Amino acid sequence: MSASPHAGPAGSCDVAVLGAGPAGAAAAIEASALGLRVALLDEQPIAGGQVYRAVPGIAPVRADRDRAEGDRLRSTVADANIERHFCHRVWHVERVDDEWRVHALGPEGPRTVHAAALIVATGAQERHVPFAGWERPGVIGLAAATVLIKAQRILPGRNVVVAGVGPLLLVVAKAIIEGGGRVAAIVDANARGDWFAHARDLVSRPDLVARGIGWIRTMRSHGVPMLHGHILRTVDGDTRSLRAVAAPIGRDGHPHAEVASTELLCDAVCCGFGLMPATDVTRLAGAAHAFDPARGGWHVIVDADQRCDLPGLYAAGDGAGVTGAAAAPLQGRIAASAVARDLGRMDANARGARGKKRGSVRAARFGTAMTQLASVGDGAIASIPADVIVCQCERLSRRVLDGAIDDGCATINDLKSATRCGMGPCGGRLCEDTAARLIAIRTGRTRTDIGQATGRPPLRPVDLDALAGTFDYDALPMPVPSPL
């Protein structure tokens, strides 16, 4: 177990890459090309991440650009000299004796990968804004909807309200239409003109802008109602017949009391409010993070070479700040080069890194503009009614959280220990951002002061028997009994 990472036994490598999306796959490919021994871990059965998600062996409904790019990425990963661990759920990372230990659960049981360096490329997670009824069956996230449609070929419903903010609204609506479903309406928190405010950064990727305009045309040609400057306030009914109420909001997110709400009948609601960096691994590792709304909120701090502030730890892609799928592979390659240099396996002045960095900065401009478009003002949080459930796992209403905040909870960790907010199976993924914004609204404290929840293993819930494996009682290394 404590073998040197350079000795070369099974389970040890130069660099472990967590996540086989655009950033992680590029990092692994580059590191391998630089002669490093690479282990690539991902929970999914194939590479591609969320953007290029696909099902092995199943052809897409229609060939599209994402599928082609994803297939190209997958074949490159397959051809590279990379130790691949797909279907592996990483549940713990820890730094012990100058190495990183990555604990994962795979089809053959627990596996620990020992690595001199660790590149975290775990991407983004969806932000949610609670409304009455968001915990109901039939209401799912935009990200979950893309998984259903891309990987399972299942439509979330026949007649779907797509709500929230950001480019994912159009992505999901288009996929529903292509899959043969109907989009009852798109409820977009952005006003129609908000896109123009970021036009300068958006034109850095005219191809992607053109793609977006094409999506909007698709919506028009299918007669999909677009409710701009609206937010969902209520969903009730059952999955055969849901009633969604969309209310108009101002630029700050506060509802316009004087303008009438719109009722929408549907059988499913897909909603999401932009992406946040997935920081669970870097938090668990103990790296420094910063809060920056333009990058999706809390993100791990990296230098120009994607290094975190801990030895041997690197981050690439949306986890280091949401900058989108275009910047991710460049960051992955930068991180891999940095690992090679830091391990003394590449000339520190090697060419290419500078160009990649420039490309990464350019690509990130588009992603950052998109991230800013995919946010909603504090008014949308401040106006959440007291009875609305904020923490679904522990069924905590806004009233309960506000009470605890008024009682002195000043940080997200305070609120967590006082109310159990974020302590259920979702680990705070659904509620932590809202809970932190409630603290900020009620106390005037900054998100930096409010902080993030301390990272804890397991990173995702794991089956105790799968972890414990088969063992012999007499072989348990029992420490000395406690003193009598």
Next chain:
Amino acid sequence: MSATSANRYDLLVIGAGIMGATAALRAAQGGMRVIVVERDVAGSGASGVNAGTLSLQIKRVGLMRYALRGYEWWREAGEAVGFKRTGGYTLAFTASEQALLEERMTKKRDAGAPIELVSPAEARAREPALSDRVVGASYCAADGYADSTRTGPYLRGLLRAANVHLHEHTLARSIDAGGDGFRVATPGGPIDARRLLIASGAWTASVAAMLGVTLPINVRVNTVSVTEPGPRRLHAAIGHATGLLTLKQKANGSYLIGGGWQGRGSPATGRGEVDGETLLQNLRLARFAVPALAHTRVLRSWTGFEASVADHYPLAGVLPGVPNAYVLACVRGGYTIGPFIGPLVADLILGREPELPLFDPTRVLAVTTRDGSRAADGRVPGK
């Protein structure tokens, strides 16, 4: 020390855990003007992150009288702290563990704990979720647990009701001992007090060091895990003959697994880390003792710091060499014992005779400074 008596406190307590808070409450009841400063929030250290076990079977013989009294405090606090009297079994799976169990439990029973030895068949008849590999067991009807996450809010409420000032998120940066009192520097400004109680858990040594006193305190990093809620299968609190397991199924159906398996980290950074390898052993032991744990999902593991000195008895008394300064820390089983020993130390501070003997911290200095010879007044009950 220029502070006037008007804004000076009679007692400043550093640490709003069970020890510091209950000492502050007794001192306030005794007429003192008391302030508690806390680097984080009330009950955020060991008091709030431990497994909540209130088991007399895992208390030391020499501390049993204290544990029995502390237990009463938890029982009286009741629902507000999530107190549950479930009864508890301690299990042995080998002949040597059984011998250890019988020796230990007999001594603990003689010290006053209502513990009985039961046959494996009896234990499994009453608690069918137990492993069929049990070869020996003991039972204590009083055993149970509280919900440690509720400790802090409960203590905060008590302090408020008693008019004790509680300054949370207030780190004691330095301490000046001058003339007839102390000035503690905090981010919110200096606080003056006539007397000082260090009840800072794992941070006790670093606080004492601000007064030039070196306390030889070791810190353990204990691991606790919780599973998703599941159907009710286990009623009693479960332990192991070695003391290396605590396990209960809480009211919401989730299992809480502890036992003092060691993680990594230090109070200096405030960061404790779960050691993946020891966590697995802890889970295996739990799974072995209660096979009903099969296919529950582990939700979260965390660590808490536990301070101790070489003899594993409390530091509870005058801080050696510093007039009007006191220390209360390193209480093995401190979650159970804390609310009794806290007020005992407050009695000492109030100039009253404590109901049970305290544990003079001088003994640990004597051990380190006099080449192993014990100080004459170092008293250790039960020995």
